[in-house]
Amino acid sequence: MTADLLPLLKQNFGFSEFRDGQAEVISATLQGRDSFVLMPTGGGKSLCYQLPALTMPLVTIVVSPLMSLMKDQVDALKANGIAAEFINSSLSREDILSVFARLRRGELKLLYLAPERLLQPAFLTRLEDVGVSLFAIDEAHCISQWGHDFRPDYMALAILKQRFPQVPIMALTATADAATRHDIMQQLTLQQPYVNQGSFDRPNIRYTVQEKFHPLEQVISFLQRQEGAAGIIYCASRRKVDELTEQLKQRGYNAAAYHAGLSNEQRDKVQDAFKRDDHQLIVATVAFGMGVNKSNIRFVIHYELPRTIEAYYQETGRAGRDGVAAEAMMLFDPADIGRMKRWLDAEPNQQRAEVSWQRFLAMAAFAAAQTCRRLVLLNYFGEARQQPCGNCDTCLQPPQQFDGLELAQKALSCVYRVGQRFGMHHVIDVLRGSQSQKIIEMGHDKLSTWGIGKEQTHDYWLSILRQLIHFGLLQQDITAHSVLKLQPAARTVLRGEVSLSLAEPRIETAKREPERLVKQNYDRALFAKLRALRKHISARDDVAPFVVFSDATLIDMCQQLPTDNNSMLAVSGVGQTKLARYGADFIDEISDYLAEDNQPPVGKLTR
Structure with missing residues (x-):
């Protein structure tokens, strides 16, 4: 059946063959079946409903969460000669009436709407009058309370099966774990749906995690290798977005800020400039991204640890949607874990807080991993793999291990000598023999551990202490200004009764980019x-x-x-x-x- 659609595929979209999973989903849709489509960003989800829409007699309704996303997709369809429109608040009353007229005359193949407008009683009645061939629910993870971007308005879409029992529904998402997938299908009351669970692998994206030492310089070093390509930098707060944007501008970068503290007009202006390549670099909170249907984003940087692997996967997936090589770089500070714990402690729904905490711990484990990062991602989503990818930092530059027992003993002893009442930086100052006023006033220059680590730099010791925390030898007490405290397991290390292998700290940002996995030989x-x-x-x-x-x-x-x-x-x-x-x-x-x-x-x- 789908082989007959190949000429239509080439004529309207310029492709000569289907990507993995597309033909099967399209075939199920043309047979009138519901479907659940899980494909990575850039994997060709949209084509699963856009191509069959061209052959169906009535309109295909596409539910999309953001106005900018609708406009981008409709612009792309029109550029391919396809009759598509959207209705949202950006249109005038006259424009909306014009779209309604085209809908009534049967001239539209695809119509994009937000869930709020679709579910208006008068609009549902209008659709019953004109008829619908297919409902496509894009970003379907928004319907699930377990999804990383839950939106209550999406939950009301369950009414579609009641009002249009014979019309197939296609739910599409790039990011959903098992609980979210089950919840989506249950909420939409899909009837024996065809389920396409494509690979989560994005082989064209290189995943890199750097321990955070001097974040601005690390970001600048990364940007210098990008040759002016388009990219996004995600920050956890509006304050950090504004601060980093200004710092980058001072360094000569054409950067723009985007967060919920800006007016709608300001945000729209920034997003439009980015889509048109007038801005190549956007510094943003997670408020930016879902509505960006921009295929030539070459990199995504996370300035802080994301809250979930789902969010990280979704955000990094905005790079390289065209299949061309792209990069995802993240700066990791274990202190992010304590900040997230404090934030979740204020969550009134304890069940949701517990689920969020477990998901965040999985994200932290990914950042601290010393094995192939792609394997960590894929196995998290239930895609069992054992073969390293060859295109992440741990594959390209495996961590060098060394006998860290003596260094660990020095660090643990110093924590003990300062009374387990100080944080990382003070402990490091003592180890390195600092003569600061605070050290002298506390009398810590008289301790036996004062100066015993002066051969190593501050950043080197910072990495060692973080690793000791990962191993459970130290704990940062987030209830007491993140002071370091010895854990029971530290005793055997201090006594020298066990061996301890540590990773050589990676302090210098790589100046040379390793060979890309995806070969791109062109002029x-x-x-x-x-x-x-x-x-x-x-x-x-x-x-x-x-x-x-x-x-x-x-x-x-x-x-x-x-x-x-x-x-x-x-x-x-x-x-x-x-x-x-x-x-x-x-x-x-x-x-x-x-x-x-x-x-x-x-x-x-x-x-």
Whole structure:
């Protein structure tokens, strides 16, 4: 059945074949079955309902949580020549009436709505009159109380099965553990749904965790390797967003802040500038992201530890949606764990607080892991793997172990000598022989442990103390200003009765990026010219650049060097509609470049 749709797939979306899972979901939908679709961000979820919508007699209703997300998807569909519209508060009354008229005349294939508008009684009655072929519930994890982005408005979508019992429902999400998946299907009362649980693996994303020492310099070092690519930096608070944005601006970066403390107009302006490549760097709280349908984000940085692996996976998944190599870098300070514990202690719902705490501990374990990070992620989501990925920091640069017994004894002894009444930095000052006023006033310069660790730097000792906390030898008392306290297990270490292997602290940020797992051999100079052309066309047509062509499509152009319509149609992401709209401009740009560079129009690149 789906093989018959391949010409439609190429003509309207520019792809010659389906991705994993798409054909099966589409087939089930065309048979009138409910379905639950779990695919990673960038895995092609949208196509699962967009392509069958073209063949169905009535409209497909798409439930989407954010206005900007609706607009981006509708712009992309229209660029492909597909009859799609959205209705939300950004439209005038006249525009909404125009969409209603098109709906009534049967001219629309897809209509995007927020759950609040869809569930208005008058609107449901209108849909009963015109008829619906399919309901697609995007970001379906919002319906579950166990989902990482629960939204009460989504729960009322259960009424759809009551009002439209014969219309199939497709629930789609990129992030849901077993409890969330079960809750989604139960809340929507899906009837014997076809379940597609695709792989959670995003092999094009490199996962890296750095211990947080000098966070601003670590971020700057990372950004210097990105060559001006688009990226997002997530911070835990509005204050930190504003502070980091200003610091980056002072360093010459074109950064913009985004958080709930800004007005709607300010947030919309920042998000629109980012989508149009006018801003390449966004510093944001988690309020930013779900509505960003931008395929050419090349990196995501987490300045602090996220609350759950689900949130981390969803946020890092905003990078590399086009399948091109991308990076996810996180700075980890174990003190984040204490801050989260204090926050959850104020949660009135104890059951929810306990679940949240366990999920956060899983996130902390991921950050502290010394095994393949991709394996930790995949196994968390129930996708059992044992083979390391070769594209995360622990695979590319495995932690070096050493006999840490003597260093541990020095650190534990110092904690004991200062009376277990001080935090990390004071203990380190004593170990390194500081002569600060506080040390002298406390008389800690007279302790036997004063200066016994002066050979190591402050950051080195910080890493060692954190590892001793991970091993359960020390505890930070979050109820008493995070003072360090010895744990029972420390006794055998202090007595030298056990061996102790520690990881060599990674203090210096890597200056050289290891070889990427995803090979990308293409002409960077030509890519820059095509990207500039794309930006010009996007401004002319008032759409985001990635709506014209994705980075992956531009890269394929650089590799195939099309100089006529037939060869341009062979490029991934180029269909008949986009060929007609944009093909001539890009063919001319490539032909001019080849002529200037005296290169042949076909064959392997030699640059």
